[in-house]
Amino acid sequence: MNAALSLLARGLAGIDVEVQALAGPRAVLVGKRLLLPEGTGEERLRRAMVAHAVAHLRHSTPARLARALKPMGIAVASAIEDARVERLLCRDFPGLHGWFAGSLAPVPDPLDLGFAALVARMDRMLMLPAWQDDNHWVNKARRLFDETIAHAGLEDCDAFRAVASILANDLGQMRVRFEPRDYAVPAPYRDDNSYLWDFGDADTPPDEAIALQQSGALGEGSGHPSAGGMDEMELGRYTYPEWDRKLERLRPDWCTVIEKLPAWQGLTTLREQATADSKRIPPLALPRSRHLDRTHRLRRQWEGDEIDLSAAIEVLIDRRLRLQPDPRLFMRPGKGPRPSSLLVLLDLSASANDAGPHAVSLLDVEKRAALLLAASNTQGIDRLAIHGFSSNTRAEVYYYRLLDFGQPLDAASRATIGAVQGRYSTRMGAALRHATSHLRGEPAGQRAILLVTDGAPSDIDVHDPGYLIEDARQAVAEAREAGVHTACIAVDGAADAYVRRIFGWRNHGIADDVRTLPQRLARMSARLGMLRPG
Template structure:
């Protein structure tokens, strides 16, 4: 065996141009190779066949690729465990491409040592990463999974635009892919995950997990069987947004409603396609009441209330008398003209009456996007976009506290067409008191954004409102999406159809998009004049107030 490791060390020197110490991995530390500096430790291999020899050569070649092209010991504390695993997998594929460019013969070692193709029905994290590894290694390989195909497309586009040497560009696409897996609610267990490809090392070479310095052998023992990111804390779990609610925070289901959905390819509505589950929010139990009131109430107290203009319309029950012109004669003014003429005085020529304008009641429903992406921080600060949304909605509700307009705040998120969650955070006609502030202040984002079904359900609530101006104002941070839809135009066209249905029912709709790239899709959904884009989320409160006033005052 010593001769075998010596031969592998010579192979490493030939590929890397530097001395690499190749040694056996002592004991049962794990099944993956470990690269520590220029020291490569390989797990025990009893297979002396050609396949076993190829696997050992692939292990050495992969380690050499990292030594030549990767930046070691990057800080891992800024990434979640799933993000670390995806960034590592993309980095593995990148450095292997670079090594194959310099030494084309090593491609056969890598391709022949990949993990067996997983079951196409297995949508677990390890299976998806294994399928991605195969797609990036074998150009002719085909896969029917949307996420796997997106990984190949982004990888190839980055190679064409930035080149294989740009580490940061590949880090960016890894972040996109990790975010997609989060939106798809793919579960990741960092304590039991192992890199799927058997020839790849545990990726401990790439990361600095901030652990106390330890002898190399002890550090190796801590990092097997795979790259072992720090376990998520309770706070991290609370911020994940897709896990179960804590005990005592069970949500009360109020009802289930079926709605159609527009299929743009079939050009027809699919009846009963989506299920909206209306729930009574239980987020107030996630925080002490005093903390909720501090978070939700103090924000609006620091901001001056806004005076919102109110809609006015002609009202024939309210008559304006003594007018210069009008559609009727003011009899009282006519009698005074006759009296003035008898007295030989100059009469007042204002003899007419016309209808006056009375305040028109309006009902405005602010619909908040409560998807997982709303938890992202604003401009790298401590506050999330959802915090800004809540602040803006509370400010608007407080400004309308003594007005005649009816105002409501609802929210939604979706987990496929079968589970579109809808929350009535503040009802029409209900005052903005401490309990309502607490509910809104403690709300958190989860799941995805199926806008069409939520708009249809919101419009159904507005149909029960008194006659007058009725409007929905949607606040969102991105295009409609859900994990069971891979056509990016599908949900956009469905939302557009939902807007048309609401318009026919006498409900106006408008949107504020906190997304600098929203112009194309939001214009397609809402039309030219019924949206605005908040490039800076901090401007959302003022924009929300102006748009709400515009809807309430519309003719």
């Protein structure tokens, strides 16, 4: 069998290629020797392995330095190079296309957005011109690949390396995780790509060399939940619908909200810093909310809708005693305190970590403003909660209860607020629905959500810019029906269009300067406390 495959390789490559058996899961190309895994019984798959190896021998530059690339970049560049050399070989031998196409990896689950699944979908798109895929990144790969063929030709290896760099950067922006030790090239007929790369240390196997670079693959701002070496405690999972603006209906149980507790426990320095900060934070003077409340009656009035029975009895008594009666006999509704609950919802997406023009991040200002508001709670809102959220696709909307209703602002609460980090994206609608569910359990009265954000709703699995805006708008309408008022402060000079669409004309404010956020937060929270419910 190996002799027949060696003859096939020689016929395709025009040079002698030795084919040998290998006790391993995948083909390996070493120089002009092809090692095929034992137990690969299907003849078509073995022929495809040989043809793919020949494509590299004919059209790839071997042993290119890999030290400048991150592991994810190496994997993407390898996949693009595989597709490029196969196209070149099929141009010379058109009948080989069926060998490659018939040996591709099975079609992944459309909901699987892992690295291997995306690469498998890209392989299929680049191999089969008629194949369709609804993933933005996969379609971008095909578009860039075809444009490079049109402008530079298939022979320009460096042009396709540039395509791979763009695609790898996009995956990093999408926060797609890559584990070198767990990754295998999806197409079973393709080799392990060790032929293409020189990792610089002959004593270090390629997989270990890639793994040694893993610390730089995601970067400091990767947003992986375990970044920083601390595990966050999960408190519960909840499912919510999401509005599809094209279908004009709610998708039931579409988003999963995961409540978590920020990993601050054990950080003595954070607790000490929180205690010290509490002594330096001045209180904000917030007016207590007052409403025209018909359950609060003002007695002994000169005029009104009803008779004050107690005052009328005293008039009769004064007349019997021949005393001058008090003519104030009426009652009327009056302004009196009624319970108000405010939930401040902080946008904890990765963009909140970015330093603004004044070298201060929105996240730091959000934390300071939240602490100021909580410290002034006794002078303003009756019940205050501070929560935060971020999202990593609809399956992972992270929700943090930093300070709950009725919880004292002690050192532990301050440390929790101080420890929260900005990660991932901004799936606003799901977070608003979950915040509304928390307010349903609050006493009857004024209940409100005040969202603080720095950008429009977005997530890596949504590429229609209007989709999540309309879903957030629907979530605000659902909150209004539940008796919860919703407002927003956006630290974004270009926010007017989307915040007005989501929250309405009067229910938003825009802070061009992040440093004004504490004052704007105080004023907006006081105004929400004085609004009528609904």
